[in-house]
Amino acid sequence: MSGARVSSACAAVLRRDLLLAWRRRGDMALPVLYALIVATLFPFALGPEAQLLARIAGGVVLVTVLLAMLLAFDGLFRPDLEDGSLEQLMLAPQPLPLLLAMKIAAHWLTTALPLMVIAPLMAGMYHLPWPAMKVLLLALLIATPLLSLLGAVLVALTAGTRRSGMLLALMLLPLCVPVVIFAAGAVTAAQQGLPWVAPIAWLGAALALALVLAPLACAAALRIALDA
Amino acid sequence: MSLHEFLSMGGYAQYVWPAYALFFVMLIADYLAAGTRRRRVLKELRGRMARQKAREARRRS
Amino acid sequence: MNKLVYWYHKLGSPPTFYRFAGVLRPWCLAIALILAVIGLYGGLYLAPADYQQGDAYRIIFIHVPSAWMSLFIYGVMAVAALVAVVWRMKMAEVIAMQSAPIGAAFTFITLCTGSLWGKPMWGTWWTWDARLTSELVLLFIYLGIIGLFHAFEDRRHGARAACFLILVGVVNLPIVHYSVVWWNTLHQGTTVRIFGKSNITTSMLWPLLVMMFSTKFYYAASLFGRARADLLDLESGKAWVKQIASDEEARS
Numbered sequence: 001m002s003g004a005r006v007s008s009a010c011a012a013v014l015r016r017d018l019l020l021a022w023r024r025r026g027d028m029a030l031p032v033l034y035a036l037i038v039a040t041l042f043p044f045a046l047g048p049e050a051q052l053l054a055r056i057a058g059g060v061v062l063v064t065v066l067l068a069m070l071l072a073f074d075g076l077f078r079p080d081l082e083d084g085s086l087e088q089l090m091l092a093p094q095p096l097p098l099l100l101a102m103k104i105a106a107h108w109l110t111t112a113l114p115l116m117v118i119a120p121l122m123a124g125m126y127h128l129p130w131p132a133m134k135v136l137l138l139a140l141l142i143a144t145p146l147l148s149l150l151g152a153v154l155v156a157l158t159a160g161t162r163r164s165g166m167l168l169a170l171m172l173l174p175l176c177v178p179v180v181i182f183a184a185g186a187v188t189a190a191q192q193g194l195p196w197v198a199p200i201a202w203l204g205a206a207l208a209l210a211l212v213l214a215p216l217a218c219a220a221a222l223r224i225a226l227d228a
Numbered sequence: 229m230s231l232h233e234f235l236s237m238g239g240y241a242q243y244v245w246p247a248y249a250l251f252f253v254m255l256i257a258d259y260l261a262a263g264t265r266r267r268r269v270l271k272e273l274r275g276r277m278a279r280q281k282a283r284e285a286r287r288r289s
Numbered sequence: 290m291n292k293l294v295y296w297y298h299k300l301g302s303p304p305t306f307y308r309f310a311g312v313l314r315p316w317c318l319a320i321a322l323i324l325a326v327i328g329l330y331g332g333l334y335l336a337p338a339d340y341q342q343g344d345a346y347r348i349i350f351i352h353v354p355s356a357w358m359s360l361f362i363y364g365v366m367a368v369a370a371l372v373a374v375v376w377r378m379k380m381a382e383v384i385a386m387q388s389a390p391i392g393a394a395f396t397f398i399t400l401c402t403g404s405l406w407g408k409p410m411w412g413t414w415w416t417w418d419a420r421l422t423s424e425l426v427l428l429f430i431y432l433g434i435i436g437l438f439h440a441f442e443d444r445r446h447g448a449r450a451a452c453f454l455i456l457v458g459v460v461n462l463p464i465v466h467y468s469v470v471w472w473n474t475l476h477q478g479t480t481v482r483i484f485g486k487s488n489i490t491t492s493m494l495w496p497l498l499v500m501m502f503s504t505k506f507y508y509a510a511s512l513f514g515r516a517r518a519d520l521l522d523l524e525s526g527k528a529w530v531k532q533i534a535s536d537e538e539a540r541s
Contacts, residue, residue: 153457157450161440171433171454174426174461178468185472217457224374224449234334238344243409247402251351255507258394259318262514269522273534276525 009094010102017106020079027075031068032114038064039122050127057126058136058187062180064122065115065140069147070169072111076103076155077222086159090222097215100222104152104215112144128191135190135200139183142203149207149214150175156221179203301380303520304529310513317510324503331496339493345409349493352402354500355395358508359427362392366434367459370452382448383523385455386438387515391508393431399424419473423466430458444523 021028042060043053080086080103089099119140123133154171161167182199189196237244300306332350339346369385372378403421404414415421434451441447524530 154454157437157454158440160446160450161437167433167436167440170429170436174430174433174458174465177426178461178464181468181472221450221453224453225446227446237347238338240343240345240347240409243345243405244347247348247405248351250401250405251355251398254394254398255511258391259507259511259514261390262511262518266514266518266521269518269525270534270537273521273525273530274538277531277534 006094006098009092010098013089013099013102014106017103018109021106021110028110028114031072031111032118034071035064035068035115035122036118038067039125043125053126054128055191057123057128058132058139058191059184060126061119061122061128061136062140062143062184062187065112065119065144066147066176066180068115069112069144069151070165070172072107073151073155073168073172074165075111076107076152077159081159081226086222087226090226096219096222100152100156100218101211101215104148104218107152108145108148112148116140116144132187132190135196136187138200139186139203142200142207143179143183146179146203146207146210147176149210149218150179153214153217153221156218157225159222160225160227179206182206301378303380303524303527306380307517307520307529307533310517314510314513314517317506317513321503321506321510324499324506328496328499328503331499332493336492336496342410345406346493348402348406350496350500352399352406353497354504355399355402356424357501358504359392359396359399359424361505362388362395362508363427363431363455363458363462366392366455370455373449373452374456377449379445379523382445382452383516383519384512385452386448387519388508388512389431389435389438389451391511391515393428393435395504395508396424396428396431400428417473419466419470422469422473423462426465426469427462430462434458 039060042056046052046056077086080089089103090096092099116137119137120133123136128136151168151172154168154175157171158168182203186196186199186203189199235241235245300309328350333347336347338344366385366388369381369388372381373385400421403424407416408414434454437454438447438451441450521530521533
């Protein structure tokens, strides 16, 4: 197996997933719409004082993005499982973790990236000042791929089960607690004028670790869940 | 120490005793669950075995 | 070493484990009950009231052993899950899966008794203290494992997937704990010290240790009971299970 063929297979998987996502553009808009709705509802519940909204802005945006991503996780493997192309992928001679990494990357590009585009809009609605907004975007840029990678492992584990959105949420909660803590911690620190590099660095370290380990774990989980 | 004194737990009875009650209720329920499940499994199995025996008897006759 | 390998294979066989667990279960329960009586006599009656907390601290004798058990059972599950994932051993899957509800029960007890203790001491049922929050996350991990196990049609399939989730949790749990500690210092919340200034004295310590052993034996008894029932379900087509079913019918 030459390196060129592995990379061309990876590119093919990435291209296919992006193309499929593009053909169903409407589905791509749903998480974005959901995030906007949730972000709009909070001020109605809490009142419109700018000070309060600015204080909770980072947390609200982060949790909203997380929930919207959770909503989209079901589409990571299920369509491929239903039309049988996931089994083809598992039988392919190329290493499965690499191919899955490509799938996760495509999923991140199509679900998390649109959310990141509207994140400044949501933060703006909450009057988050610009210096903190920069940190929020940086935190999102690291936290969303991390969540995609962690979520992919769990989605792979539930691949063989009936539709189980609530179960996925329950399983993901313990994994995303540290991510939310560090990402929101960085934004809070930036808002208070404190150094915010440390939590971001921790997130970055976690992302580096997850980039290597999560595709491997995802492949193992998929093999267990589908009993290949 | 009188029984009344013991039960009042220095005024904290309303916290101490519910905690102990919860502890024992949870663990007793947990322990009994195993026995209940065992009996149910065996009952189902006996039902299956009886049905199988009846089917074999019918086939032989 | 040879003997160890022999016992590993011997206990890995369901009928042997079933008989072995059946013999040990009443003994474990009896020891647990005797230790509980001794420990609670020492804790509720002999030990003096704490000079700061009065008698409310007596919740410690069930709260702390439960908290230890919630982690200990997760440790047992982690070892069993590793064996199950690597060697696909059926008994290890059964032990990991049947431990989960017991662990969840102990975690729930820890949270509830902690809350009942917290109300008179800190004036609130719940604070976002690092230890409490980690324990809550642990409960969610337990529930996720149980939920995943039951989500599959095929039981062994579900057990293997849940065992994988247990291993993910092993990596995650320390990360959750340390991140929650960091979060707590960042937000300067109410940091709670259970053993405030009053150092724990011997008269309080020995009932605590006795209760710790009592809960360990209880866990063994409960696990054996659950594993036995589960084995009968799992192997219900096999001859040895049919034998037990008809024997029990004859006796009743």
